[in-house]
Amino acid sequence: MTDEKEIQARRLAEKKAYRLTLTGDAxxxxxTLKERSPEAWRSYVRTVEQQAKIKPKVFDVIYHTVLALFPGRDTEQVVDLIARMLEMVQQELRDEEGASE
Incomplete structure (x- = not known):
């Protein structure tokens, strides 16, 4: 039983570490996007606000920026990173909305 608890604790710790890495990377x-591609960044934020699909050109900018910043990432890691960025931007927008009320 202890081994199972240790395995679960290790998995949880690994998930937390991965989440922290994703947060820092995001x-x-x-x-970087704000600095290098401000128009793409604004378009992305508008997309998140509207809960619409990312325009292909904007996605390409984001994708190529990820690959430039973090070479060697596989597709799953890129998807995870973009998903974490989405969560962070959504939270930021909620925080701004709450502050303005």
Whole structure:
């Protein structure tokens, strides 16, 4: 039984570590997009606000930025990173909305 608890604890710790890595990487990605591609960034934020699909050109900018910043990432890791960025931007928009009320 202890072994099972240890395995579960290890898996949870690995998930937390991965989430922290994703958060740091997503913050770096956001900062880079704001600096290098401000129009693509604004378009992305509008997309998130509207809960619409990312325009192909904007997605390409994001995707190529991810590959430039984090070479060697596989598709699943890129998807995870973009998903984390989406969550962070959604939270930021909610926080801004709450502050304005």
């Amino acid at each position: 913050a770096e990605l956001i900062k």
